[in-house]
Amino acid sequence: MPQGVIVKALSGYYYVLPEGADLRTAVTITCRARGIFKKKNVSPLVGDQVTYELTENGEGTVTEIFSRSSELIRPPIANVNLVVLVFAVTEPVLNLQLLDKFLVHIEHTGIDVLLCFTKRDLLAEGDATETKEMTVAELDRIHKLYTDIGYDVLTTSSKLHEGVDAIQQRLKGTVSVFAGQSGVGKSSLLNEMISGLELETNAISQRLGRGKHTTRHVELLPLEDGGFVADTPGFSQLDFMELEVEDLGSCFKEFAVLAEGCKFRGCLHLHEPSCKVREAVSEGTVAASRYEHYLLFLNEMKDRKRRY
Template sequence: MPEGTIIKALSGFYYVKNGDQLIQCRARGVFRKRGISPLVGDHVLYEAAKPTDGYILSISERKNVLKRPPIANIDQAILVFSVAEPALDCQLLDRFLVSMEASQIDPVICFTKWDLLSEKEIKIFRLQMSVYEKIGYPILFTSSLKKEGLSELTQRMENRISVVTGQSGVGKSTLLNYLGDSLNIETQAISHALGRGKHTTRHVELLPISINGYVADTPGFSSLELPHIAPSDLEKCFPEFDEFREGCRFRGCMHLAEPDCMVKDAVSKGRIDHLRYEHYKIFLSELNERERTKY
């Protein structure tokens, strides 16, 4: 049986790439009975009675999956946020990072619209974002207008499948268009009345770029549901806790009201960022509430 990779899903059809061929496929009914949906990024076996039309027969085991955007087998996630217009939402950024950690996907934080800041503002912003660099997250600073930082971004995407996602109106589609003139992704200015961007992407698709890689342009959005993980697993999605959690007095410490908590001690001493810890508490409360409403 021939095999390939789903590079686009639209209106019940799955477009499977096999070498230079692109086969429009439907999924067999057995997938619906099993509650399985093929995803962009899936490696599949298919049969094709015609050169360009066929049916997906089986889906290979996935190494990772994102629910939103619905995509599988990603090498890395480029999380695109702007330094201004719209303003940076650190809680939303941390939600994205938690989602990537839970899905075991390497994140790269990419800040756009770098040209909108003065030299003084740049110094302040870099200092604030050093929190993420100390944790170990790669950070890129880009300007599509001045074409700054684009070569470094291109190098990081070479020979990899990358999902590019982030808040609406941050210049994500504009950034992608600089990576490949053939992409021609629709762009639209932000709504100043709402303070956020309008969605310009309506489906998930793997787009080939000139550096032997693929990129998924995905809908931008201004909110993000936390991944479906147990509340006790949330701390594992904050890598800066690793150094301290083993020193907590209680096994399974949630780092809230427990005495002799080394994570809380690290926060009080500035070794863990206070704002990140506040976001941890907010997310933990949301996960606990989700657990209570399940039953």
């Protein structure tokens, strides 16, 4: 039975690239999924390695889904090596709480992360506290915060074509996914990276201060130097349905190492004595913003448990 990879999912159809074919030149097989998957509460995902059988009308049916090396719920995609978390420095305003929430979800999967701050050309020079614009100095501070934690961070400007080559080198030979808020410039960046690609882009809503959803489905796109990258719909919020309270601390990279020295096993870093995480926050070696977001997420998860 032929094998392939799902490169796009849309309205119940799965577009399968036959094994060994080049996505830039090959025709994908339009497939439906076998009913047995629904009974097992399993949905095929973009990125899935599958077997399929051809039907009389030239389409196909997905008959088997191979074991996944990784899986993301939002965005829904399988078998990726790298998540490129894309946030604009402004328009929309950089939301570090939402950024940290995305990082928690990705850390829980164990997939590598690259932070990409877009729209560098919109940075303000000097002091912009009155206008609340992001400044070069503030972005430098944020850049240092996340690199000190251990994340790879790149800054780009599609308008000025800055940082695009660095992103391309990082994605070479990988299966990666672009994720983040709506309107942060994911599609613009992909248009710069892949010649001939003309993904729809939209301006930021001035009334709401956030982007419109220009990408409406998940789709793998071929990179010229090898590998695939997926564009995905943007999100304005995430929940913690797949996480337990006890898992949260380990999803903050800088907490995980410190927690080994906590007095109590399973320390939640709240009021427990001899908590190394709280000590590090007091000493300034763990950023106060990260700990504040941890507490917010912890309360959100506890509230969810009380409701259910």
